[in-house]
Amino acid sequence: MAELPTFLSARDVGPPIHDFDVFKESKDENFFESQESIAMLCSYLQQLPRPLKDLEENQLKDELFKLLQVSLWGNKCDLSLSGGESSSQKTNVISSLEDLKPFIIVNDMECLWSLLSKCKKTSEKAAVVRVDIVLDNSGFELITDLILADFLLSSELATEIHFHGKMIPWFVSDVTVHDFNWTIEQVKHSNHELMSTCGVNWENYIKIGRWIYHDHIFWTLPHSYCAMPQVASDLYAELQKACLIFFKGDLNYRKLAGDRKWGFTVPFHQALSGFHPAPLCSIRTLKAELQVGLRPGQAxxxxxxxxxxxxxxxxxxxxxDGPL
Incomplete structure (x- = not known):
């Protein structure tokens, strides 16, 4: 396949529509209606014992698992699933985690802990430990991803976080660079002290280069991700620099698996069809008729x-998927 051709993007269009997002009102509403839950999450993060990097190993693992689950269930707040109606989060998701555990039908968090704890030992030797997050929805879900990213950095399970978003407003609530920056600004200027502290910290992570935001037109093209090495070799090379890649949400899962009618017990590794830039993990709530890697009889x-x-x-x- 040829290298990625030149596509017209929002950046190539002049005013007044170059930065127009038809979904902005719905995205903003999701954020503002979730304020109480966002404040609870920010408070939880800020009230963890400091410094996080010195937590006992079992406590560090426990807190990682909690915030991974928060990021997972944040994926339920999807405007495409709700038809654009309110999909805000209005409860304390931390207090709901035990009740939600039975609904996790594939749970590879132990694999994530094994990999990240090894990475932490590597980081103590002054090596870069990079975690990438391929984002899905703005609003409350983006907050859960930023909370997770903050924890990874503060605990030194990672030394830098790279976020990947959409280059153009695309699928109702997908994150663009405007959504990313706007969200951090809103959190920073909150009247809630601990929420504002998170925003100040997040802005600083960006300033010092510990959080890096990327976008690429490939994320809005129709290709399965196994075609990335041929279609967008620059993006694939970028992802290869990661120690771990999180792919958030349902559409990313569909593209990871080629949107094919796989059998439910087909291994995830097989469904990826050769897409292995780095160890990767799909964090997804199920919203499409595609799922692999289940036990016989589970479906x-x-x-x-x-x-x-x-x-x-x-x-x-x-x-x-990936070596440990």
Whole structure:
């Protein structure tokens, strides 16, 4: 396949539509309606024992697992699933985690801990430990991703975080660079002290180069991710620099698996069809009729108890691929 051709993007269009986002009002509403839950998450993060890097190993693991789950269930706040209606978060998601655990149908968090704890030991030798997050939705979900990223950095499980968003407003609530920067500004200027502290910290991470935002037109093209080495070799090379890549959300999962009708028990590694830039993990609530890597009989059990289990966002996965 040829190198990525030149595409017209929002940046190539002049005023007044060069920065117009038809979904902005819905995105902003999701953020503002979730303020109470956002403040609770920021407070939780800020009130963890400091410095985070000195937490006992079991406590560090426990807190990582909590914030991974927060990021997972944040993916339920999807304007495309709600038809553009309110999808805000109005409860304390931390207090709901135990009740939600049974709905995680693939749980590779132990693999993530094994990899990240090894990375932490590497970082103590002054090596760069890079974690990439391929973002999905703005609003409350983006906050959960930023909270997770802050924890990874503060605990020294990672030394830098690279975020990947959409180059143009695309799928209702997808993150663009405007959404990313706007969200941090809103958190920074909050009247809630601990929420504002998070925003100040996040802005500083960007200033000192510990948080880096990327966008690329490939994320809004129709290709499966296994085509990335040929279609967008520059992006693939960038992802290869990561120690771990999180792919958030349902559409990223579909493109990881080529949007094919795989059998439910097909291994995740096989469904990736050769896409292996670095160890990767899909963090996704199920909203499309595609799921791989299940145990024999698991899909049938789910179907018997929840006929719509594939599409409602009720169930989630942490699905890992890569060496440990």
């Amino acid at each position: 049938e059990q789910l179907m018997a108890s929840e006929p719509t289990w594939l599409t409602t966002g009720k169930f989630g996965v942490f699905q890992f």
